[in-house]
Amino acid sequence: MTTAAAPEDLTARARIRDAALQHFGRFGYERATLRGIAETAGVSPGLVRHHFGSKQGLREACDEYLIKVMHQANEQIRTGLDVGALRPVLATRAAVAPYQAYIARALAEGSATALFDELVRATVPWVLEADKGRSDPPEADAKVRAAIVTAMALGVGILREHVSRAIGVDVSSPEGDRLLSRGLIDLYSHPLLGVEDAQRILSALGEAESASPQGESR
Template identity: 60%
Template sequence: MAVTGLDPEDLTARARIRDAALRHFGEHGFERATIRGIAETAGVSSGLVRHHFGSKQALREACDEHLAKVLRRLNDRARADPTPADVNYVAVARAAVGPYQPYLARALADGSAAPLFDEIVELSQRWLADADRDRPDPPDVDRKIRATVITAMALSVTVLHQHISRGMGVDLFSPEGDQLLARTLIDIYSHPMLSLEDAALGRAALDKIQHPATAEPRHQQEEHHDD
């Protein structure tokens, strides 16, 4: 069964050029990549590349939009089936995004994937909105900030995959890696590393560092407010 249906666009020369650009940018980087090189990778003329995209920058934007579309589909599928009995979404994501991993890692490292990063932050905020409704304590940090950090941590797996594979003892981008990463994520997210009490102490310490003359424990601030 296919992970996602093909867009009609994916059967066109435009899509072939876009996929060639994803491979070419991933191998050479944006600055070193050329329209001619992308055309050769796609097996078309430079003129056809310019006809469809106009410029190298526009082509990169099309690459980012395509990846964002793939990720939105994966996100929608996961949200529609949050407790699947027969799907490993780590494996599904690797199958869908794996061919673009070199592009994604390079673009993230050189800071050129801002629209794509922002799209993932937006998707992460939706998951946090659901989780926040069941929190026993109110969030201490704005949701977008938390989503931004979560996104950076998740995407770092792509950038640092060689180190992660070495530490895990298996190739991260393999079926065995899919299973081990999925189990690891489940274990991490199902067991908080800090209790609510320890978290409160940590916040109080940060308050004291930031405002040493006026800081007081959060629970005392709330009691004063109630008075």
């Protein structure tokens, strides 16, 4: 029989989770220790094990928490400013801003599968909604495009140091955030390719695929 956790236990659980997000982001999963996480959270290692069982369980809890954060951001943006297909990009970037180090590490270590897949799933409806305003049929499946949008949304955070150096401003600062938002809006509102140019490139791509050994019939 289980009993309800006391409020202080719930507070300790949140502190442990936040400390784990910090340690996993800074040191990576292998180098982070339960003892170090416990010290940052101000609790005993035994309490960490009580709440999460193991380091793997703690990482899974971190991912579950971030997925919840994404869901909340997605719902909030649905009732906010109408900025079309850019909505999931802006929402995702804003939601993950405090956890960029953790997500970057997790993606590099290959442990962010559930988080990335959930972001793709949540982005698909936005892509389908944007399709309604298109004058030409999509050339790629909505899930493929949602995966690309998700990668773009996460990419700036993962490459934060390089992007900051390139634009001359820390992207995590208010000024950097304004520059990124303006840049994203400008890029999304002014396509780099027109419909006719895109069709010519797609036709050339199709011809190249047909001429390749993989495209020949056996």
